[in-house]
Amino acid sequence: MLKKSDKDQIFEKIYNSYKLFVEKQLKVFNGNRTPYTVYSPIKYILSAGGKRFRPILLLLACEAVGGKLSEAIYAAVAIEMLHNFTLIHDDVMDHAELRRGRLTIHKKWDENTAILAGDEMIAQSYKVLLKTKSSALKPVLHVYTDALVQVCEGQGLDKEFESKKNVSLADYFKMISKKTGRVISASTEIGGIVGGGSKKQLIALRKYGECFGKAFQIMDDLLDVVGITKQFGKKIGGDIKEGKKTYLFIKAMEKVRGSDRKFLLSISPSVKLSEVFVNRTKKIYFQSGAIAEAKKEILKNTRKAQQAIDLLPSSNAKSLLMWLPRQFLERTF
Amino acid sequence: MLKKSDKDQIFEKIYNSYKLFVEKQLKVFNGNRTPYTVYSPIKYILSAGGKRFRPILLLLACEAVGGKLSEAIYAAVAIEMLHNFTLIHDDVMDHAELRRGRLTIHKKWDENTAILAGDEMIAQSYKVLLKTKSSALKPVLHVYTDALVQVCEGQGLDKEFESKKNVSLADYFKMISKKTGRVISASTEIGGIVGGGSKKQLIALRKYGECFGKAFQIMDDLLDVVGITKQFGKKIGGDIKEGKKTYLFIKAMEKVRGSDRKFLLSISPSVKLSEVFVNRTKKIYFQSGAIAEAKKEILKNTRKAQQAIDLLPSSNAKSLLMWLPRQFLERTF
Numbered sequence: 001m002l003k004k005s006d007k008d009q010i011f012e013k014i015y016n017s018y019k020l021f022v023e024k025q026l027k028v029f030n031g032n033r034t035p036y037t038v039y040s041p042i043k044y045i046l047s048a049g050g051k052r053f054r055p056i057l058l059l060l061a062c063e064a065v066g067g068k069l070s071e072a073i074y075a076a077v078a079i080e081m082l083h084n085f086t087l088i089h090d091d092v093m094d095h096a097e098l099r100r101g102r103l104t105i106h107k108k109w110d111e112n113t114a115i116l117a118g119d120e121m122i123a124q125s126y127k128v129l130l131k132t133k134s135s136a137l138k139p140v141l142h143v144y145t146d147a148l149v150q151v152c153e154g155q156g157l158d159k160e161f162e163s164k165k166n167v168s169l170a171d172y173f174k175m176i177s178k179k180t181g182r183v184i185s186a187s188t189e190i191g192g193i194v195g196g197g198s199k200k201q202l203i204a205l206r207k208y209g210e211c212f213g214k215a216f217q218i219m220d221d222l223l224d225v226v227g228i229t230k231q232f233g234k235k236i237g238g239d240i241k242e243g244k245k246t247y248l249f250i251k252a253m254e255k256v257r258g259s260d261r262k263f264l265l266s267i268s269p270s271v272k273l274s275e276v277f278v279n280r281t282k283k284i285y286f287q288s289g290a291i292a293e294a295k296k297e298i299l300k301n302t303r304k305a306q307q308a309i310d311l312l313p314s315s316n317a318k319s320l321l322m323w324l325p326r327q328f329l330e331r332t333f
Numbered sequence: 334m335l336k337k338s339d340k341d342q343i344f345e346k347i348y349n350s351y352k353l354f355v356e357k358q359l360k361v362f363n364g365n366r367t368p369y370t371v372y373s374p375i376k377y378i379l380s381a382g383g384k385r386f387r388p389i390l391l392l393l394a395c396e397a398v399g400g401k402l403s404e405a406i407y408a409a410v411a412i413e414m415l416h417n418f419t420l421i422h423d424d425v426m427d428h429a430e431l432r433r434g435r436l437t438i439h440k441k442w443d444e445n446t447a448i449l450a451g452d453e454m455i456a457q458s459y460k461v462l463l464k465t466k467s468s469a470l471k472p473v474l475h476v477y478t479d480a481l482v483q484v485c486e487g488q489g490l491d492k493e494f495e496s497k498k499n500v501s502l503a504d505y506f507k508m509i510s511k512k513t514g515r516v517i518s519a520s521t522e523i524g525g526i527v528g529g530g531s532k533k534q535l536i537a538l539r540k541y542g543e544c545f546g547k548a549f550q551i552m553d554d555l556l557d558v559v560g561i562t563k564q565f566g567k568k569i570g571g572d573i574k575e576g577k578k579t580y581l582f583i584k585a586m587e588k589v590r591g592s593d594r595k596f597l598l599s600i601s602p603s604v605k606l607s608e609v610f611v612n613r614t615k616k617i618y619f620q621s622g623a624i625a626e627a628k629k630e631i632l633k634n635t636r637k638a639q640q641a642i643d644l645l646p647s648s649n650a651k652s653l654l655m656w657l658p659r660q661f662l663e664r665t666f
Contacts, residue, residue: 035486035489035490035493036493037489037490037492037493038485038486038489089448089449089452092445092448093445093448093449111444112425112426112492115422115425115426115448116422116426116485116488116489116492118452119422119451119452119455119485119488120482120485120486120489122452122455122481123478123481123482123485124482126459126474126478126481127478127479127482130471130474130475130478134471137471138463138467138470141459141463141474142463145456145459145460145463146460148455148456148459149453149456149457149460152371152449152452152453152456153368153371153453155449155452156368156370156371156449156453157368157370159370159445159449160368160369160370
């Protein structure tokens with residue numbers, strides 16, 4: 001048996017070969033398409049890198065049920081574009097300045113450009129998706145459109161929560177399952193559909209995506225506090241400044257009393273927050289045990305994701321799907 | 334033979350019965366769906382009335398080639414939603430205050446709400462569209478997605494033109510064929526596809542939509558100058574204030590010299606324009622003959638639209654399609 005580090009290295013190599021495959025397809029947006037107002041920002045964001053893990057999950061899910069990569073590639077590209085549309089519009093709504101270590105589109109250009117580029121990205125994503133082979137097209141479109149519906153609803157809940165003080169953990173989980181979970185679970189479900197998976201396999205793949213998505217969002221919440229801008233690609237403390245109801249905020253609110261509780265309750269997106277404010281919030285998150293609980297929740301959902309696809313037949317794709325969540329959530333590459 | 338006014342009255346009655354049919358379907362968005370942030374503005378704009386002429390064109394096109402209304406209704410609702418998505422986002426980008434005589438969504442709520450409601454509207458429109466019967470679904474989706482691609486590109490060109498001084502009539506026609514024409518020609522084309530029309534019929538229906546769309550946009554440009562806010566539902570002079578390169582602007586620029594030309598060239602979206610400024614622009618449009626030319630161009634395209642569908646078999650639907658453009662462009666109802 002290989003040592004863990006050797007296994008990781010091999011899997012990373014395989015992961016990167018899938019990534020190259022996806023990026024080759026995305027390069028069609030690298031030309032000088034007109035109108036520039038619309039396509040320059042699309043080229044900008046699609047060439048900014050990123051983990052491409054949603055399209056890779058889609059490709060792996062397809063292979064894991066016996067399907068061919070060539071049949072799933074269009075849906076994979078579409079899902080990456082759908083994800084990038086959400087980044088563009090969410091960054092406008094969240095006043096985010098950095099994405100993947102570069103200026104966000106509305107900062108580099110302006111808000112109108114970002115709105116329009118996001119809209120065109122949805123359009124182009126459907127255009128690519130429609131190249132999927134006919135027999136799978138209808139169910140694929142249903143899942144894909146459901147992901148688009150849910151991701152908008154999730155963003156709506158996320159924005160509503162900013163001005164609410166009493167968001168429960170159940171509310172939070174509902175919100176992230178829509179905002180983050182559904183695009184990820186749609187990736188694995190669509191991969192399964194294109195690959196010709198059985199109903200049981202599709203349910204398993206969707207469940208895997210849901211759990212992975214949950215773990216992923218809590219990790220994202222965590223990185224907003226403990227991450228490093230250069231690695232994270234976003235400004236640290238952004239969620240705190242926007243008054244986001246993250247896992248950490250809700251968990252900390254369950255645990256703290258007195259002046260710390262009062263302090264957390266005073267956070268509002270309308271108030272311009274200083275670094276001192278952000279640092280005190282971080283301290284409360286650590287001391288209350290919210291950070292530790294977040295790590296536990298991530299681990300739990302990572303395991304649930306792996307268990308969900310246990311029933312799939314052995315294959316390299318399945319091994320990679322098993323390896324990916326843990327690896328990913330440690331953000332070691 | 335009926336007198337013209339009797340014929341008009343009958344056709345108006347029929348038009349309104351189609352309108353009621355469409356609005357009945359749109360009522361599914363009248364409930365109290367959550368998240369409110371997302372669905373309240375959608376309910377607000379979909380219940381604000383409007384002519385519903387894109388879905389009605391779609392239904393008529395379907396019937397004109399022998400199809401059934403019940404098969405086309407989902408596509409009709411989808412196209413009305415697609416149109417409303419463009420209104421929401423364009424109003425943000427154009428800083429418009431009024432739409433259908435009511436506050437625009439970003440004015441009544443805020444820009445974030447308008448962005449998100451527009452996004453969800455696209456998602457919901459695809460969801461409705463997917464209810465279309467399977468045999469027609471794939472070509473319908475291709476045309477529909479093309480309309481979404483084009484309408485975003487058209488809006489991009491429209492925004493680019495605002496800061497350009499040398500927009501030609503050819504540039505303008507390209508822009509409006511994307512921004513306005515394609516959603517209208519997609520309506521008639523999709524109606525034809527769902528109705529099982531022949532290739533020749535589909536080309537004719539698309540051509541009809543293109544010409545109608547062209548006439549419609551020039552009429553819209555005209556109403557920005559000569560319209561009455563209460564009937565038009567938008568603030569008069571909005572295009573002038575935004576520095577839009579309308580048919581009137583381009584035609585006037587072809588014709589005027591000296592101080593009037595200098596004056597038109599000084600229009601820029603970055604300058605806050607007074608009523609006096611708007612009134613002088615109107616005067617130039619009238620005196621240069623641009624208004625008269627616009628009316629001629631509208632009439633020409635109205636006739637071309639009617640000629641395009643001459644080859645369709647006689648039917649009530651065809652008669653209504655023949656009657657509609659002229660009637661509409663006089664905005665008598």
